[in-house]
Amino acid sequence: xxxxxxxxxxxxxxxxxxxxxxxxxxxxxxxxxxxxxxxxxxxxxxxxxxxxxxxxxxxxxxxxxxxxxxxxxxxxxxxxxxxxxxxxxxxxxxxxxxxxxxxxxxxxxxxxxxxxxxxxxxxxxxxxxxxxxxxxxxxxxxxxxxxxxxxxxxxxxxxxxxxxxxxxxxxxxxxxxxxxxxxxxxxxxxxxxxxxxxxxxxxxxxxxxxxxxxxxxxxxxxxxxxxxxxxxxxxxxxxxxxxxxxxxxxxxxxxxxxxxxxxxxxxxxxxxxxxxxxxxxxxxxxxxxx
Ligand code: 13P
Numbered sequence: 047x048x049x050x051x052x053x054x055x056x057x058x059x060x061x062x063x064x065x066x067x068x069x070x071x072x073x074x075x076x077x078x079x080x081x082x083x084x085x086x087x088x089x090x091x092x093x094x095x096x097x098x099x100x101x102x103x104x105x106x107x108x109x110x111x112x113x114x115x116x117x118x119x120x121x122x123x124x125x126x127x128x129x130x131x132x133x134x135x136x137x138x139x140x141x142x143x144x145x146x147x148x149x150x151x152x153x154x155x156x157x158x159x160x161x162x163x164x165x166x167x168x169x170x171x172x173x174x175x176x177x178x179x180x181x182x183x184x185x186x187x188x189x190x191x192x193x194x195x196x197x198x199x200x201x202x203x204x205x206x207x208x209x210x211x212x213x214x215x216x217x218x219x220x221x222x223x224x225x226x227x228x229x230x231x232x233x234x235x236x237x238x239x240x241x242x243x244x245x246x247x248x249x250x251x252x253x254x255x256x257x258x259x260x261x262x263x264x265x266x267x268x269x270x271x272x273x274x275x276x277x278x279x280x281x282x283x284x285x286x287x288x289x290x291x292x293x294x295x296x297x298x299x300x301x302x303x304x305x306x307x308x309x310x311x312x313x314x315x316x317x318x319x320x321x322x323x324x325x326x327x328x329x330x331x332x333x334x335x336x
Pocket of ligand 1: 131252277
């Protein structure tokens, strides 16, 4: 069932687990992530960047595809379709296209005041249509679809100011980085997470850059108030590995091994398996209707 992400993340915050928010790129991605969530009876968030929407033509194509997959695959668990790192303009396009949840990433705006002002406008427009809103304070390090930032630790007072606007969940930089973590990565700042949590109360918090964070750190972060974990690179890596193995073993040259349904199947299966592992790691297995 396609829903907004508010209730599932509030339940996660209360139940001390996190819901995985997995980035989708195409039919194979969306379908595989839904299969994993349904099999483990876990709520799930499918999210899409503007780059991935462009790849698929438009936000409307993404929304219609996901909506129809949920219906025709008889997916019974709650599924939210979320805009990942949207600009102010993207948010309004997604509201029109039928997304059930949006992230307005105002951390790149020239001033914090502009982030604050635009987040307030997004909350008003999205909530009028029952759409949930994620905001961001403090950039997340690394580069995702051309969006880069310095990965600062979010200022707890700024987090409180954004939380007070009525956003449904909040992404805050706590040393996390998009993409593969460098060898010398300092790890998550649990101290900063605790300070933010102390000021934002029951608001579900979001951890971006979920790829490659050691399990103990993921679980500690969940225990301290992280309720949504974003994962993108991880599924890209397992898809690429499985596809490379298929081609390197020469299978695409045997019989009709070049058929895209054969060629893409190992990668597709790898996404299902890895998504299931992450759902178990985040603790949302069996929480479809929590
Ligand atoms: P990774 O690519 O590091 O998993 O980050 C995903 C993310 O945070 C999407 O917003």
